[in-house]
Amino acid sequence: MLLEVCNLYRRYGEREAVAGLSFGVESGEIFGLLGPNGAGKSSTLGMIAGLIRPDAGSIRVAGIAGERARERIGFVPQALALYPALTACENLTFWGEIYGLKRHQLQERIRAVLDLVGLSERSQEPVARFSGGMQRRLNLAIGLIHQPQLLLLDEPTVGVDPQSRNRIFEGIEQLNREGLSILYTSHQLGEVEQLCHRVAVLDRGRIIAQGSPAELVARSGQGLVVLGVSAPLEEQLARLVVLPDVLNVQQAPGQVTIATARPQQVLAPVLEVLNKAGLAVQSVQLVEPSLEAVFLQLTGRSLRDEP
Numbered sequence: 449m450l451l452e453v454c455n456l457y458r459r460y461g462e463r464e465a466v467a468g469l470s471f472g473v474e475s476g477e478i479f480g481l482l483g484p485n486g487a488g489k490s491s492t493l494g495m496i497a498g499l500i501r502p503d504a505g506s507i508r509v510a511g512i513a514g515e516r517a518r519e520r521i522g523f524v525p526q527a528l529a530l531y532p533a534l535t536a537c538e539n540l541t542f543w544g545e546i547y548g549l550k551r552h553q554l555q556e557r558i559r560a561v562l563d564l565v566g567l568s569e570r571s572q573e574p575v576a577r578f579s580g581g582m583q584r585r586l587n588l589a590i591g592l593i594h595q596p597q598l599l600l601l602d603e604p605t606v607g608v609d610p611q612s613r614n615r616i617f618e619g620i621e622q623l624n625r626e627g628l629s630i631l632y633t634s635h636q637l638g639e640v641e642q643l644c645h646r647v648a649v650l651d652r653g654r655i656i657a658q659g660s661p662a663e664l665v666a667r668s669g670q671g672l673v674v675l676g677v678s679a680p681l682e683e684q685l686a687r688l689v690v691l692p693d694v695l696n697v698q699q700a701p702g703q704v705t706i707a708t709a710r711p712q713q714v715l716a717p718v719l720e721v722l723n724k725a726g727l728a729v730q731s732v733q734l735v736e737p738s739l740e741a742v743f744l745q746l747t748g749r750s751l752r753d754e755p
């Protein structure tokens with residue numbers, strides 16, 4: 449195991465931001481921490497990077513803890529760490545020197561990381577002239593300058609245009625193919641499903657599920673049919689529950705949620721029951737079995753909700 453995080457805790461006053469997290473990242477793996485805003489993702493990365501002091505717990509990289517472990521880590525925070533008046537190349541030189549890279553090695557690394565993030569041709573321009581997406585790509589390049597073994601990425605695609613997002617994704621996949629291990633945080637399910645070999649689903653500082661995206665979805669096996677209705681269901685509820693493939697039915701004001709492994713197939717018979725009863729259906733949402741459905745099932749909330 450390259451990264452071992454064991455029983456990590458961090459409070460801010462009364463708020464428990466990270467409440468006993470344990471997980472590991474294997475060598476060569478892209479591991480995702482998936483959770484809504486405020487779930488504790490940034491705090492966890494900050495502690496692994498050595499910028500936030502944990503209240504309790506241990507963090508080891510390749511079996512070692514402390515400063516020597518952190519030398520093996522590259523951290524790409526959400527906030528940009530760039531000097532706008534300096535060029536891309538000067539920014540990288542600044543950070544490379546902090547990491548103690550020697551002149552010759554530094555030049556070589558700067559070339560490699562600029563190439564990886566697709567900024568070689570803009571290397572002599574002041575960063576102030578870069579788009580938001582380009583600045584994020586440079587931020588990623590900085591995290592890689594000292595050739596870390598483990599890269600920590602804190603929501604690297606937030607507010608990024610599709611072109612830069614694709615470039616960031618391609619860069620991550622290429623780095624991983626070359627052997628870099630990556631801890632990736634996101635609240636975007638699609639990203640995690642596409643990129644990560646394994647994922648821990650985080651909610652209010654705790655891991656509520658862990659496994660490969662496919663495993664998590666298969667384990668829950670649930671998709672949803674969510675219907676907006678004009679009036680509460682009464683005796684129709686019992687008719688819905690016994691329909692083939694319906695796992696359970698929940699009702700909230702104005703809304704009925706039907707859990708099923710096969711949302712598409714279940715929709716028609718459900719609508720038939722409601723039509724016969726003269727109930728107007730105002731909206732229909734189908735959620736195929738996915739990490740979104742897993743999160744909804746485990747927490748009763750959507751990943752996009754504020755906590």
Ligand SMILES: Nc1ncnc2c1ncn2[C@@H]1O[C@H](COP(=O)(O)OP(=O)(O)OP(=O)(O)O)[C@@H](O)[C@H]1O
Nearest residue numbers: 460463464465483484485486487488489490491492
């Ligand atoms: N310096 C701080 N002081 C007080 N509370 C904080 C501080 N940093 C984080 N928190 C709180 O701790 C909780 C976890 O925050 P954290 O930033 O780790 O979550 P996150 O999952 O990364 O969310 P986001 O995606 O919004 O960055 C939140 O409730 C947040 O408000």
